[in-house]
Structures are given as structure tokens and as C-alpha cells.
Amino acid sequence: MANSIATGVAYQDPQLNLVQFTAYTVATVPSASPAGQVIWVTNGASGAPCLALSNGTVWKQVNSPATTITT
16 A cells, blocks of 8 residues: 555654644635545634544534543
8 A cells, every 4th residue: 555645734654653734724724625634723723723624615623622642
């Protein structure tokens, strides 16, 4: 399987299973088409950083107040 980096992904490390997204602001988000895209928005959740998921028409904020990983 060939390694390819998706549009909007600044860095991908397949050995560590890490992805770093390109940072966008609300004013600079790309088109929401096609559906299924994920981006990092630095000021999206009432001014706080968040992930956003495209439904093909608009970007939807992915929000969870829960801490999933602590180091």
C-alpha cells in the first residue's frame, strides 16, 4: 500500500500512526465538499481550537469536553 498524505494534512507518520492537520481559521477553511473531510480550526469552537468534520455542504464542529488521553 502506497503512503499518501491527504489534502490538509501537514504531517503524517505511518509508523507512529500520527497525523498533524494543517491549521485553519474560521475565515480560511476550505470548501466542505466532498463530505468526510476533517480539519483543525484554531478558532472554531467559540474561539477555541477544535476539529471540524465536513458533511459535504458545511463544516460541523467536533466537540467533546472529555479528556481522552493524559500523559
